[in-house]
Amino acid sequence: MALELGVIADDLTGGMMVASLLEREGVRCPLVTSAEALADLDGDCGAVVVGKKLRLIPAADARTEVSAIGSALKAVDAKRIYYKYCATFDCTDQGNIGPAAEALLAVTGGDRVIFAPAFPEYSVTVFQGRLFVGDRLLSESFKRYDPVTPMTNANLMQVLKPQMTEPVGLISHRVLHRGLKAAREYVDAQVASGVRAFVIDSVDDDDVTRVAELVDDWNVTTGGDALPGFLARQWLPADHPPGDRTVLPAAPGHEAVIAGSCAPPTLRQLDHFETRYPVFRIDLAGSDDGLLDQIRGWAAEHVPQGPVAVCTSADVAGVERAQEALGKDGAAARADSLLGEAAKILYELGVRKLVVAGGETSGQVFGALGIRQVEVGSFDDLSGGYCFSHAPGPLAMVVKAGGLGNATFFEYAFERMRRSEQGGVQ
Numbered sequence: 180m181a182l183e184l185g186v187i188a189d190d191l192t193g194g195m196m197v198a199s200l201l202e203r204e205g206v207r208c209p210l211v212t213s214a215e216a217l218a219d220l221d222g223d224c225g226a227v228v229v230g231k232k233l234r235l236i237p238a239a240d241a242r243t244e245v246s247a248i249g250s251a252l253k254a255v256d257a258k259r260i261y262y263k264y265c266a267t268f269d270c271t272d273q274g275n276i277g278p279a280a281e282a283l284l285a286v287t288g289g290d291r292v293i294f295a296p297a298f299p300e301y302s303v304t305v306f307q308g309r310l311f312v313g314d315r316l317l318s319e320s321f322k323r324y325d326p327v328t329p330m331t332n333a334n335l336m337q338v339l340k341p342q343m344t345e346p347v348g349l350i351s352h353r354v355l356h357r358g359l360k361a362a363r364e365y366v367d368a369q370v371a372s373g374v375r376a377f378v379i380d381s382v383d384d385d386d387v388t389r390v391a392e393l394v395d396d397w398n399v400t401t402g403g404d405a406l407p408g409f410l411a412r413q414w415l416p417a418d419h420p421p422g423d424r425t426v427l428p429a430a431p432g433h434e435a436v437i438a439g440s441c442a443p444p445t446l447r448q449l450d451h452f453e454t455r456y457p458v459f460r461i462d463l464a465g466s467d468d469g470l471l472d473q474i475r476g477w478a479a480e481h482v483p484q485g486p487v488a489v490c491t492s493a494d495v496a497g498v499e500r501a502q503e504a505l506g507k508d509g510a511a512a513r514a515d516s517l518l519g520e521a522a523k524i525l526y527e528l529g530v531r532k533l534v535v536a537g538g539e540t541s542g543q544v545f546g547a548l549g550i551r552q553v554e555v556g557s558f559d560d561l562s563g564g565y566c567f568s569h570a571p572g573p574l575a576m577v578v579k580a581g582g583l584g585n586a587t588f589f590e591y592a593f594e595r596m597r598r599s600e601q602g603g604v605q
Contacts, residue, residue: 297310
């Protein structure tokens with residue numbers, strides 16, 4: 180099968196969701212963690228996601244990384260290249276959404292690119308270039324208080340302006356509804372006038388379909404989780420069966436949660452989990468002395484008895500305390516480092532079913548365990564995070580964005596991973 184789409188995702192959880200949404204459409208789509216791992220793909224893939232920690236690295240480094248991955252995707256003959264970021268447009272004034280888009284325009288020789296974060300299935304929409312989460316502007320939503328990427332402006336053209344050398348225009352809801360021919364003519368005219376980058380409105384799935392029709396033959400597009408699945412419908416035959424990979428290979432062994440997200444849903448999930456199972460809460464502002472030995476000793480005692488959790492997740496007061504002690508970047512770096520080490524300890528102790536909460540955390544865990552490629556299950560009520568790694572050994576995982584899932588998500592994720600040991604592989 181031809182590689183119709185190559186996706187570059189700026190974190191692991193978002194990349195996993197895109198891969199699972201493509202699997203739901205019936206497109207075989209593994210996730211790999213580096214450009215080099217593209218060499219390991221087999222011929223059955225219709226798409227691939229390269230998931231990297233790109234969101235918070237320096238903009239110059241992001242350009243270099245994205246350019247290298249884009250070139251590698253071209254080398255394996257990917258027909259379309261897509262840069263994927265969070266539907267809530269998580270970024271800083273420096274990037275990395277704008278720098279990544281400009282890098283891919285250069286790599287592909289493209290003359291136009293869109294920013295399409297809308298994910299109507301999760302009530303994330305764009306109208307007049309403003310992003311809404313439910314009925315609230317992005318700047319009035321919970322994302323305003325994100326400890327790493329606080330989103331205080333819902334106007335995406337303004338958000339992108341300091342990140343880009345290109346001017347940023349708008350393909351409005353009105354333009355989109357004039358019809359495909361008129362929308363193409365509008366974009367052509369804008370490109371001729373020197374505007375090559377566009378935020379694009381979408382308020383429902385019908386709009387996302389219109390966007391997919393408009394950009395199907397573009398060299399590069401960017402957006403959130405939703406658009407790749409709609410792009411797949413442009414190349415798949417109408418009678419192509421949907422995907423149903425809801426059970427992946429078995430991974431017998433112990434069970435653990437690793438959580439770095441500080442989003443309210445993750446905090447609720449940890450609190451609920453702790454009513455039944457032990458949780459090791461790392462205080463980022465505390466001492467390093469013997470901490471990893473403490474984690475190892477605690478885990479060795481509790482892991483054989485059932486699921487456990489190790490976390491750096493904290494409420495707003497805890498985050499502020501850690502950032503006062505270590506700085507914002509220092510606190511994030513320490514959390515990542517400690518959770519990566521915790522993942523190695525848990526794996527050494529026989530954990531083979533793992534739930535990971537947080538996109539940055541997921542990337543750290545994959546790196547710590549040396550995971551290069553995973554099979555991905557079809558999107559369902561696990562919100563797209565179910566995957567399986569054959570190397571370094573059989574390991575089943577559910578990775579989740581911090582803001583997703585109800586209070587019992589962790590327990591349900593373990594239940595789903597256990598099914599493969601009871602009923603085989605689909």
